[in-house]
Amino acid sequence: MLSEESARTVRETLPAVTRALPAISSRFYDLLFADHPVLLRDVFNRVRHATGEQPAALAAAIAEFAAHLVRDPSALPEAMLSRIAHRHASVGVRPEQYGLVHEYLFRAIGEVLGDAVTPEVAAAWDETYWLMAGRLGAAESDARTAAGLPAGPLTSSWREWVVVDRVEATGQVTTFRLVPADGGPAPVFRPGQYTSLRVFLPDGAWQTRQYSLTGPPDSGTWTISVKRVQSAQGPDGEVSHHLHLKVPVGARVELSAPFEDFVLPELPGHLLLVSAGIGVTPVLPLLRQLAGSDHQDPVTVVHADRSPRTHVGRDEHQALVDALPNGTAHFWYTEPSQGHHVERLGRPDLDALPVPCGTHVYVSGPPSFVIDVRTRLQDRGTPPEHIHYEVFGADAQSYAAGGHAGCPWSDAAVG
Structure with a gap:
């Protein structure tokens, strides 16, 4: 929960900061990638960044969390936080990366808002950021535990899988069936869960996307269906095109443990x-x-x-x-x-x-x-x-x- 003074400051500045967040988030990514280009190459979705969707999404997430925090701290956007946390856990986000985000985000805030960022405003939004980061970190740890992964955000959760079959489901959708390359068992997943898939592209980049697990949960294989993304307004989907054109039977990709966004309750009802x-x-x-x-x-x-x-x-x-x-x-x-x-x-x-x-x-x-x-x-x-x-x-x-x-x-x- 925010301190009383910070809550008052965030409440007063939230409209102005929300209006500026698109510019702040865009500048944040420019600064971050200028100093750490490997993050754009190997961590972020380059297509989403190129279209501007990623900066807009970051701005919306911060605004949504802050609005809940000052409106009703007992009713934070837990669904939003859980979904982000599962994504982070699936790709191996580490605690120290929140410090890196903080550094560049607050540099961007200072550049965009200038003198409006008084010490009181900076302290209030700093408190807001770390509250959000703390909630996400705890949720990521819980997600990893539920997925049966070792404690702590370890990137070693990636595992190599082999394509054993691929079928053209429709003209734009191909279904891939995979087994672990190490010969071990395929983890049983819950219907509705997804896996993060990571591929090494010809330009030397690692790019990651999430795909729903569509086959029987206990079949010993995992199945994903990938739509080849074509856009008339921006870049085509580089991972989906790579999978369709460059990943035959026998090829290898890396997959994460299964994570959940979309699973049924124990008593589904109507x-x-x-x-x-x-x-x-x-x-x-x-x-x-x-x-x-x-x-x-x-x-x-x-x-x-x-x-x-x-x-x-x-x-x-x-x-x-x-x-x-x-x-x-x-x-x-x-x-x-x-x-x-x-x-x-x-x-x-x-x-x-x-x-x-x-x-x-x-x-x-x-x-x-x-x-x-x-x-x-x-x-x-x-x-x-x-x-x-x-x-x-x-x-x-x-x-x-x-x-x-x-x-x-x-x-x-x-x-």
Whole structure:
């Protein structure tokens, strides 16, 4: 909790600092990478940085934490902190790196705000930063323990895996099946968890992305489905292109332990599972879990895609819903095939779906889709704590909307 004096100062300066945060975060990364270019090469998502999404995400995270801190310290954005912590734990963030971030962030604050940064203002925001860093550090330690990793943020948690099979799921999505290169067992994961994948690119950089684990949790292999990211407005996804074009059967990549953002509660109850595009990948394992557990409560499944041809795992998606005693599927396409429901063209109409009190909602897809679904459901009365997210891409708005976007040391995952 902030001291009374610091809380008053942060509350008074929060509007001005929030307005300046985009410039501060952009300058922060310029300063950091000028002195430590290896961080951009080997730690950060270079595509997200090039598009400006990473600086925007950092600004949004700081603003969101500070706003909660001065509004109600007992109700901090725990979901946001947990999601950042799991990302950090998956890529091996070390405690001393928070000191490095602090150094360059406060240099950037001084450059952007100038004389407005009085000793009192600097002390209050310094206290805010270290409170956030402390909460993240504790959550990262908990995440590593839950993943069965050694105590402490050790980069040795990376493990080499071999591609044993690859299948073109759709024209833009390839599914990779992998086994540990050391011949040891593949860790059992929880449906909905992801792994961080690290590849060595031709220009000498190590780049890391996160991918949902889509196969059976105890199969002895891990499976990921990777969409080849192509952008008309910025750089294409360099890791997804590398995996599609340069990683054949027999190739090796590095994977982290499994971490969680998107797992079912012990007693799921009534569920609404909403996905779009490649966002279906964490939903399929959840449905397999439900189908294998004799889940009797209603499960409503909504998916949006361009067409049945681009809908990854469409047949299994439908079959898993059909296997549930009270499962209902609503597939929406912008380019439907013959015989598709004419009332399900375009974006999903969630207003027509019942969402009883107590329903847990799982939303997975691009940032704009997740934010839109979450906003519409909250407007209908669904509590924020009952809406769980997996955002495929970085977006500054998704922190304020309760999702995850990025963080000082790693970014969510597609590219």
